[in-house]
Amino acid sequence: MTQPIAPEGANTWILGTRKGTWVLRNGNGRLDEPWFFGMQVHHVVQDPRRGETLLAAVRTGHLGPTIYRSTDGGRNWKEAEKPPRFKAKEEYANSALDGDDARRQGLTLDHVFFLAPGHVSQSGVWFAGSSPIGLFKTEDDGITWDGVAGFNDHPALSKWCYNFAPGTPDGQKCHSVQVDPSNPKRLLLGLSGGGLCLSDDLGDSWRPVNGGVAMDFAPPKEDGSEYEYGHDPHDAVIHPANPRRWYHQNHCGIYRLDWQDGATQQRWKRIGNNMPKEVGDIGFPMTCHPKDDNTIWVVPMDGGTVWPRTSVEGKPAVFRSRDGGESWQRFDRGLPPRAWHTVLRQSMAHDGRASLKLAFGTTSGEVWGSDDEGSSWQSLVTGLPKIMSVTAARLD
């Protein structure tokens, strides 16, 4: 879920693409001139706490990754004075890390992938997830960033994430940085690949939370036990209206977790088993209704054979559940009968309004919108570069 809480009064879709950011005004369908033209824009997020700050995770091919900041609705942007960066390898020389830990050889930030405003009580705090896998934090509203040492220096992190080996097509990444709205110290991260991990002390310590999640790309363990880490969540969310309910779309299914107080292990339930077998339960985005913790949307993709990651059988559809994933309904009205869309994990969003609007973008540069909670879809934009994120914002 790219943005569980949309800014109040959102009236705009912000489209992060491979070649810049485009802003689509909902009211008149107008596409503004691009921001960061020519640059890779992974995520643009408006602060729902105050609505004044926009942050953008941007990368240029030559100059490397950075974060830009605007405090005037995107009219002017300024680069972070101290953007995210990993520690120099020399800083790990006397650490407790294993000898072959990749951090000892030095990690270089490729891109910032995910931006998340901190808890509503922590004004100016944001988090950023990155590729290679890392977590960064700002306490001054995006001007200066530091690594979250409890995560980036965690001795087991290299074990969880295959020693930072580049795995997924665009590199491993830390995504789905979720701040529990009911507990400012609780953070949930998705590591692709690596699994989901949780902190209850604002990032000082972490533990995997993957109980019940399949890992079809690894052989069954000989003792019959589950893998504790190394999974591949694609998109995870702590429900903003019910923080005890979590959802996530995984490389190996769709899951829900209902937090059990006192349980020795929290377990995920594979609600994707309730999807039609011919469609399956593989995909990237997981979008949840901001008020109704039973309503969620997914965009299934073809995860068979060689993983084309396009619409299943070339028939695009959005699936919605109104009962927490116990049953699903297919919606394809308005979508082309044959198309091979790929919808990336950050490319589906809602606008948070009472009459909820949804939008998703495709890697082939199309944006589709729904005014009826996903029951039907209309083409909003075509001809854009590869869309890497869709978020809602309130812009003048």
Add this chain to the structure above:
Amino acid sequence: MATVRVRLAALLHSYAGGMKIIEVNASTVGEAIAELDRRFPGIAFRIVDEQNQIRPHMHVFLGEENVRDLSTPITKDAEIYIVGALSGG
């Protein structure tokens, strides 16, 4: 220590207040980039990453020599050219 002219390609002009040529005093290429950063904070990180390596798609020429080692000494009267690499077709 020598005075050296550093020519910046267009993709770096915004990091140097719009300047295209800057004179710095330095003994090595790394010192020249560090001096640039003292005058224009943030520019060095666009050329050199956190592991003190010139970014893969940035080129630093000392005269006609493509330099990857930041400790390369600066020769008298040389110029430094910092440009974006030819990347892709």
